[in-house]
Amino acid sequence: MAKVIFMTKTNGAVEVEGSNGSLMELAAANGVAGIDGDCGGVCSCATCHIYVAPEDFEKVGAAEEIESDMLELDDNVTEYSRLCCQIEVSDDIDGMTFVVAN
Amino acid sequence: MDSNAVVIGASHAGVNFAFNLRQQGWLGRITLIDSDPELPYHRPPLSKKTLQASEAVSTPLKAEKAYTDNNLELCLGQTVTAIDGEEKVITLACGRFISFDKLVIATGCSAFIPPITGLDETVDDAGNNQYFAMRTFADAKAIKNALNSSRDKQVVIIGGGYIGLESASSFVSLGANVTVIEKQDKILSRVTSAVMSDFLTELHKTKGVSLQTSKDVVEIKHQSNKHIVVCGDGTQYPADFILVGVGVKLNTQLASSAGLEVEQGIKVNDVCQTSHPDIFAIGDCTRHFSTLYNRWIRLESVQNAVDQAKSAALFIAKNQQGPSAVPWFWSDQYQYKLQIVGLSQGYNELIVREETQEQFSVWYFHDDTLLCVEAVNSSKAYVLGTQAIKQRVSVNKSLLKDTATALSKTLLQST
Ligand SMILES: Cc1cc2nc3c(=O)[nH]c(=O)nc-3n(C[C@H](O)[C@H](O)[C@H](O)COP(=O)(O)OP(=O)(O)OC[C@H]3O[C@@H](n4cnc5c(N)ncnc54)[C@H](O)[C@@H]3O)c2cc1C
Ligand code: FES
Numbered sequence: 001m002a003k004v005i006f007m008t009k010t011n012g013a014v015e016v017e018g019s020n021g022s023l024m025e026l027a028a029a030n031g032v033a034g035i036d037g038d039c040g041g042v043c044s045c046a047t048c049h050i051y052v053a054p055e056d057f058e059k060v061g062a063a064e065e066i067e068s069d070m071l072e073l074d075d076n077v078t079e080y081s082r083l084c085c086q087i088e089v090s091d092d093i094d095g096m097t098f099v100v101a102n
Numbered sequence: 103m104d105s106n107a108v109v110i111g112a113s114h115a116g117v118n119f120a121f122n123l124r125q126q127g128w129l130g131r132i133t134l135i136d137s138d139p140e141l142p143y144h145r146p147p148l149s150k151k152t153l154q155a156s157e158a159v160s161t162p163l164k165a166e167k168a169y170t171d172n173n174l175e176l177c178l179g180q181t182v183t184a185i186d187g188e189e190k191v192i193t194l195a196c197g198r199f200i201s202f203d204k205l206v207i208a209t210g211c212s213a214f215i216p217p218i219t220g221l222d223e224t225v226d227d228a229g230n231n232q233y234f235a236m237r238t239f240a241d242a243k244a245i246k247n248a249l250n251s252s253r254d255k256q257v258v259i260i261g262g263g264y265i266g267l268e269s270a271s272s273f274v275s276l277g278a279n280v281t282v283i284e285k286q287d288k289i290l291s292r293v294t295s296a297v298m299s300d301f302l303t304e305l306h307k308t309k310g311v312s313l314q315t316s317k318d319v320v321e322i323k324h325q326s327n328k329h330i331v332v333c334g335d336g337t338q339y340p341a342d343f344i345l346v347g348v349g350v351k352l353n354t355q356l357a358s359s360a361g362l363e364v365e366q367g368i369k370v371n372d373v374c375q376t377s378h379p380d381i382f383a384i385g386d387c388t389r390h391f392s393t394l395y396n397r398w399i400r401l402e403s404v405q406n407a408v409d410q411a412k413s414a415a416l417f418i419a420k421n422q423q424g425p426s427a428v429p430w431f432w433s434d435q436y437q438y439k440l441q442i443v444g445l446s447q448g449y450n451e452l453i454v455r456e457e458t459q460e461q462f463s464v465w466y467f468h469d470d471t472l473l474c475v476e477a478v479n480s481s482k483a484y485v486l487g488t489q490a491i492k493q494r495v496s497v498n499k500s501l502l503k504d505t506a507t508a509l510s511k512t513l514l515q516s517t
Contacts, residue, residue: 010125025161031168036118038408040144040151040161043481044432044441045404066439069481073488 002094006050008033009100023093024048024085034100041085046073049101051080056096060087076101105130107418108192108202110182110356112136114145114404115385116208117163118411124172126419132174133200139179140239141166146404148242149265150434153272158243185360187378204418207357207368207376207383208411211350211402213237218260220322224329224344226251232329232343233322236265237350245269245345252342255279258331259345260319262289264433266347267302270311271435281312281339283319283331285348295446297454297464298476302435309436314339350402352387365389367400372426373417374410382418384410393426394491395445395473403431428492441484444474444491453502455483455509463487465502472497482509 004023006014011033018026027035027048039045043066052060057080063071067086071077081101087093107123109116112134120132136142143160152158169176184193191201213235215221224233234245249255255278259266262284270280286292288299289306306313318334328340354364363369363377367389374382374390385407389400409427416424433440438460449466456462463483466474475487486509490497501507 028162029165031165031171036408038114038404039432040147042146042150042432042434042439044439066479066481069485072485 002089002091002096004089004093004095005097006032006035007097007099009102010034013097018089021089022085023050023087023089023098024083026089027084032100034102035084037085039085043067043070043083043086046070046083047102048084049074049076050082050084051078051099051101052082053097053099054080056093059092060096074101105203106201107132107204107206108200109134109206109208110185110192111208111210111353111385111387112138112142112176112178113208113210113385114163114407115210115411116206117142118408119206119208119384119415120174121164121168121172122412122415123419124174126415128415128419130203132172133177134169134174135177135180135182135194135200137179137181138238138240141178142176143239144404145237146432148239149236149268150272152239152242153246153269154275158239158246160239182356185356185381187360187362187381190380203380205381206374206414207381207387208385208407209353209356210386210407211237211352213241213346214349214351215346216348218319218322220324221344221346223324224322227327234343234345236269236345236347245343248343249273249276249278253327254342256328256340256342257281257345258283258329258339258341259347260331261347261349262286262313262315263293263347263349264290266345267306268433268435269345269347270306271309274309274311274436280310281314281331281341282306283317283333283339284313284315285318287316289313289315293446294476295449295452295464295466297452298440298478301478305436305438312339350386354387357383357387369398370410372413373423374414375417382414384414394428395448399429399445401429403429405430428488430488439479439481441477441481442474443484443488444472446474446476449473451499453499455502455505457505465497467497467499470496486510 001019003017016030024037036047038047142163181195259282273280321332323330331339357368358364368383392399413424430443446466451467453465461479463477463480477484
């Protein structure tokens with residue numbers, strides 16, 4: 001079980017809870033603003049862009065090649081960017097805060 | 103009284119429109135109507151994840167709660183039967199009338215089922231249909247059931263388009279024995295080049311799919327629990343069940359009856375307005391003039407549904423025109439990720455850049471203008487292609503051909 005917070009641009013902080021699936025699916029299931037997930041989570045649209053806190057980045061892990069290429073589609077990419085459809089919800093991310101990029 | 107924006111069709115286009123309209127500050131009512139009783143869902147996973155998963159579950163576009171949070175009225179399981187543009191009112195099958203200030207038609211397409219002799223009688227012993235389309239969640243669920251209960255897992259797919267091929271790949275992963283029958287001499291011949299078609303042909307053959315091209319299905323016969331797909335040349339392919347993936351029919355009847363301009367799609371302008379100023383149309387059911395490609399186009403893609411939804415919402419809420427969009431599309435088959443940006447029609451030069459056998463991209467040019475990139479397991483090529491097409495940057499073709507030069511370093515240079 002993981003409890004995480006999304007900092008959204010329009011709705012402030014949204015706390016959500018989940019135990020499986022991807023972080024994008026968790027965000028979508030809770031209607032988190034700014035996570036569109038247009039491709040349904042197959043790393044094809046780059047509309048699920050979040051920033052991981054620098055201190056958590058190592059634990060969450062860096063993007064794989066396809067994902068980091070896809071991130072280049074977004075002008076707001078930083079070294080802490082991830083596409084959250086590629087992050088699994090698990091105990092490992094419990095307590096983390098993610099900033100929604102758009 | 104509050105003004106009412108009514109949306110017919112709550113799928114990729116309609117749902118994204120409703121959320122965007124609210125986000126853009128529309129204060130009036132927003133009513134979304136769809137015949138499908140399911141909470142609106144992503145269609146692309148139907149032929150991929152939904153089919154492959156142990157149990158068919160849909161991937162909702164938005165959480166149910168998000169509709170209430172945004173004050174969107176969702177009327178599912180309701181079919182619109184008429185639009186009256188003069189009185190600005192629509193009629194539902196249940197007899198209800200709903201007046202609108204702005205109407206958005208997002209009725210998309212339905213699967214086209216060709217009139218093949220004997221297709222209607224493709225049923226099992228209990229009388230359940232054993233021929234399917236792949237368009238709705240109900241279709242995907244029924245197909246999964248048919249596969250699970252079939253004796254030999256023998257499937258014939260009529261039509262070698264994206265949906266047929268993705269389904270073939272999903273069936274193979276479930277241990278099925280798959281035959282794909284295609285009318286043209288190559289699969290995907292209308293939408294891609296011989297290079298990509300040949301690659302996918304080899305891929306499916308390697309995975310054990312029997313690909314039969316230049317074959318016209320003329321009849322379905324039924325023998326001892328099998329359905330025999332008979333082709334014009336006399337060849338026969340037995341099946342436990344049949345998937346029909348030969349294309350779509352556009353849901354434009356409501357628009358035509360309302361007197362809107364329809365020509366292979368509901369004709370819309372840059373802000374998705376139809377020939378009636380208060381009626382808009384978005385998604386698969388529309389045709390628009392592409393300034394990028396300088397011709398009228400109709401697209402069947404999530405990208406187009408979402409971008410048109412945004413553009414109509416921006417105009418209706420704020421009277422503003424959004425940026426013009428570049429078409430993109432993806433398809434996942436086996437372990438291969440196919441990503442396409444742009445439209446290849448009208449190319450006169452094609453460059454294949456092969457990083458490895460498993461990772462390559464096809465670049466389509468008209469003279470020096472890059473029209474389209476099709477990338478296989480090569481998101482880098484896809485992303486650079488997107489940037490080049492969007493920013494209309496020219497591509498250095500000789501560097502592109504040279505795989506020793508990294509794509510990222512060389513591509514966006516002027517020729
Ligand atoms: C199996 C499959 C795989 C796909 N894979 C991809 C892919 O990988 N990538 C990609 O980009 N695209 C893919 N697509 C295409 C993509 O799903 C469509 O382009 C997209 O769904 C179009 O959205 P839309 O809202 O315009 O229309 P649709 O999704 O067709 O929705 C139209 C809606 O209108 C409703 N409706 C119609 N008439 C009425 C009426 N009279 N009253 C009430 N409701 C009505 C219908 O019930 C339907 O829900 C795929 C499609 C399918 C079927
Ligand atoms: S949902 Fe499309 S890339 Fe993450």
